[in-house]
Amino acid sequence: MQNVRERLELFVKKCKEIGLKITPQRLAVYEVLLKSPNHPTVEEIYEEVKKMYPYVSLATVYRTLETLERIGLVRRVCFWGNSARYDANTSEHHHLICERCGKIEDIELDDRISVPPELKGFKTESYSVNVYGLCPDCRSNLPS
Ligand code: ZN
Ligand code: MN
Numbered sequence: 419m420q421n422v423r424e425r426l427e428l429f430v431k432k433c434k435e436i437g438l439k440i441t442p443q444r445l446a447v448y449e450v451l452l453k454s455p456n457h458p459t460v461e462e463i464y465e466e467v468k469k470m471y472p473y474v475s476l477a478t479v480y481r482t483l484e485t486l487e488r489i490g491l492v493r494r495v496c497f498w499g500n501s502a503r504y505d506a507n508t509s510e511h512h513h514l515i516c517e518r519c520g521k522i523e524d525i526e527l528d529d530r531i532s533v534p535p536e537l538k539g540f541k542t543e544s545y546s547v548n549v550y551g552l553c554p555d556c557r558s559n560l561p562s
Contacts, residue, residue, distance in 0.1 A: 422452045425491070425506070432489045443467065443474045447482040448491070448506070457495050457503040457513075457522040495522060495548075512546055516553035525549065 429448050433440045450466040451458065458466075464479045483504055486492035495503045495513055500520055507524065514523045533545050552560075 422449060425452055429486070429491060432491065436489065438485060443471050443478055444482045446470055446474070447479050448486060451486075451492060451504055451506045454506075455524075457505050459501045459503055461501075463504065510544065512549065514549050514551065516556055517550050518552055518556040521553045521555075
């Protein structure tokens with residue numbers, strides 16, 4: 419992953435292109451996400467940003483994440499029964515998800531799935547694999 423500063427500069431450039439005002443709060447949302455390897459929720463990002471900008475609103479954090487996603491700087495990791503989690507790592511990678519505590523870690527998989535350029539009328543763009551299981555912490559805390 420490129421360094422945080424370069425990624426922030428790219429964000430500023432893209433904001434200018436689409437005519438979005440660059441505010442310190444918006445930059446802080448992206449910076450928090452860039453520095454967070456654990457795929458935080460909107461609320462977790464909001465709590466971090468609030469430490470620097472106490473008057474930031476949850477709505478601003480939401481909207482900023484939506485914009486970042488739309489311009490391709492952020493992706494959402496979705497899985498059932500949980501709130502959306504955000505990822506500033508947009509390179510192709512997959513996820514290991516703990517079904518008990520919700521921890522999400524990046525993984526690389528050796529076996530590449532061959533996805534055709536078109537499927538059922540969809541023009542395919544990317545794919546992502548979620549592997550579910552129990553993380554080491556949860557495994558060691560299982561009642562015997
Ligand atoms: Zn766990
Ligand atoms: Mn990830």
